[in-house]
Amino acid sequence: MTDRVTDTEATPPTTPPTPQGGPRRPPLRRSPAFRNFWLSRAVSGLGSAVTTVALPVLVFQQSRSPLLVSLVAAAGTLPYLAFGLIAGAVADRVDRRTLMIATDCLSALCLGSVPVAQALHALTVGHVVVVAFLCSGLSLFFDAGGYGFVPALVGKDRLPDANSVLYGAETVVRIIGNGIAGVLIALVHPVGTLTLDALSFAGSALFLRAVANSPARAARSGPRPGFRESVGEGLRFLAGHPTLRVMTVVGTLQSFSGGAIVGQLVVFADRVLGIHGSDGRIGLLYMAWSAGGIGGSLLLPRLRRRYDAFPLLLLVLPVGALLGLVVVLSTDWRIALFALAAWGTAYLVVLVNTMTYSQEVTPPELQGRVNTTRRMLSSGLGVPLGALVASGVTVSAGIRAGMATAVASITVAAIVVWVVRLRGLLPEPAAEA
Structure with missing residues (x-):
């Protein structure tokens, strides 16, 4: 099978170059494009780790209901079953970088709606549950774009290193975010904590915009299928x-x-x-x-x-x-x-x-x-x-x-x-x- 890509997406090498043959590419940490993508994930991941704690706390404070707290947890996983196939098809039909920036911006708006509703004295538990569901669904669409974006960004030969760096950073920021969540909730209330996460998504979108020469969607010959x-x-x-x-x-x-x-x-x-x-x-x-x-x-x-x-x-x-x-x-x-x-x-x-x-x-x-x-x-x-x-x-x-x-x-x-x-x-x- 031949991989065909647009002129904006360089075909990644399928085998690593030998140390003796050809120029050696700089390590990933010296790649501005990968560094910006990594920063995008780290900033957003830190905010999301805090929100993982803040959302259930907010719902419980408002409702005192363990059932509704469980609904928030369920809202975080249901989109994978509901929209998994759709998200993958969308990501393969559009520009992946644009899709990821759009989902970050929409996530920022969703989370930002919570403090706005609180300020207007209109915040309800249902609103929070819907926000949890929408943010999880948007994260799914972001990930769908990222699956094709990363191989084109770093080359298939460097995928083990790139994925390890990304997953390692995700784990570190999750530990840090969970650790500081309690302090932030006490200082700025769960609603204020969600505001910080909204800002983290906005920051993630800015870092993604800084990824130069980003891979676009893969091209294909012939008419596009339904x-x-x-x-x-x-x-x-x-x-x-x-x-x-x-x-x-x-x-x-x-x-x-x-x-x-x-x-x-x-x-x-x-x-x-x-x-x-x-x-x-x-x-x-x-x-x-x-x-x-x-x-x-x-x-x-x-x-x-x-x-x-x-x-x-x-x-x-x-x-x-x-x-x-x-x-x-x-x-x-x-x-x-x-x-x-x-x-x-x-x-x-x-x-x-x-x-x-x-x-x-x-x-x-x-x-x-x-x-x-x-x-x-x-x-x-x-x-x-x-x-x-x-x-x-x-x-x-x-x-x-x-x-x-x-x-x-x-x-x-x-x-x-x-x-x-x-x-x-x-x-x-x-x-x-």
Whole structure:
């Protein structure tokens, strides 16, 4: 298959240049375009991390209803199921940079409507829930554009490094944002905190505008298919690519485990580790899981220089399952702390590895549709389903059994990749290209 792009989108190299041949490109940190994109994501991510805490607090202050607080959480995941296929098709039909700037600006307006409504004494819980839903949906469209934007920006040979930097920064700002959220809520009220997030989206849009010579949408010969056919085209590519199909299953199982872990960690800490109520050690457990993501972002580029994407799964998935078992069997919170950090490292390596592989093998004109579909299955289905199943198992069989659902999910993923490899069910890489 030949990748065709417009004259504004340079065709990224598919293999890294040898150290002896050709000019060496500067590292990503010296690329103004990538640096501006990275700053865009860091600024917006910091604001969103604060809002993740501020929105539920605001709803609870106004309603005192746990059900409505749960609706805010649901509003953050429903768009993946509702609009995942649509977002991918839109991203592959328009200029990706323009789409991302537009979604940032609309997100700023949505969040900015909350303090305006508060000032007019017209703010309602329904308004806040709708804002949460719209912002999550806009974030989905932004990500759909980014899936094709990043490979064209840095080249496919540097995707492991670029994705690791982006995911690592996302993890760092999430930790920082969650940590300062309580202070900001106390100083400027949850509504004021949302104002800061609105400003962060505006700042993100400005950084994106500074990305010079940005990749445009991928061109294609012949007439453009209808919207429904466009969606089907992406689905057929995903279903027809054997390795990518297996990796999609693995990514969904991995996300299932993440939903189970995060959803039951408070209960596990209380009933098994003896960390009750407002004990500050619960924060350390969450930080350990997130900090593991930083370790994974640093480790992935080194691993991808030694292993191809699929063989890397053969190694990391069993390690992740063993680390998860250590957490489940722990009775000392310190052992659980370090095991969670290591588990988080393996978790992020798998997720970023599967995402990177998908971007490497997907043609430019299909990036949005293929990768948004994968995200729809993982974030839209895997995470909430993992949280729901783990909570049900905890109620019926105890917290260790509930946490063990995460380990079981990763174990199934490991079995899948090993069975596929041992039975030779995947074609050789050259045959897949």
